[in-house]
Amino acid sequence: MPRLWTAVLLLGLPLLAHAVEEKDQVVTDRPDFVESSNVVGAGRFQIETSFALERDKAHGGKQRTYSTPTLLRFGLSDNWEARIETDGRMRVVTDDPGGGRQTDNGYADVSLGVKWHMADADGALPSMGVLAHLDLDSGTAAFRAPGKGGSLRLAAEWELPGDLGLGVMPGLAWQRDDNGARYTSAILGVVLGKEWNERFRSFIEYSAPQIARGRHGGTVTTFDVGAAYLLTDLVQVDSALSRGLNRNTPDWSWTVGLSIKF
Known part of the structure; x- marks a missing residue:
């Protein structure tokens, strides 16, 4: 009998190891700016939603922006996913130097996209994913972009010693400025x-959602810190704080989010 149990154990160890390796766990694209290179998996659905607040002082006035950024991810295969993304419900409160106040309420534009997990990590080579998005001018008047746009990004992730991880995301975006002129900007996150x-897990980050000429809004760049905690293998809560690094960027922004994988 002991020999039988030994044989069963030896035969079962590879299966057990495979089960641990394939453990199903939510992997999100938030709260950091750099996207994950992974997809949600065939037939899976994931929602990543949040509340966000931005505060900015410019020309003696103050502006507060409240939004509900939300990302829906649908697994098309083991390497592809479809995506719907929006900043959701918006509220902007502007206090001018003269004591007046203006409040705008509405909904942000929607972005449609796909992500392709093109390579797993292999030695010194990173795990890589490619993201393509089409931005629709679909929001309410106060928050609608002056035309359709789009972006193409590469997400690369390296596993480092000491349970550290490095992510880099370069990209390009095509959009219109406030005058309706088309322009191309660069994207970078580390x-x-x-x-x-x-x-x-926790993180520190440098992000530049837009690197552009001054006539097109200039470069937007932040320094971010944040953390995420798994309540269960399929439910994550997170939070992040960002500090604007130049006058084109809101002074401070903060977000708290919830992500669930189905």
């Missing part, structure tokens, strides 16, 4: 993350 245990 994030360093740390997994403290199986549930908790």
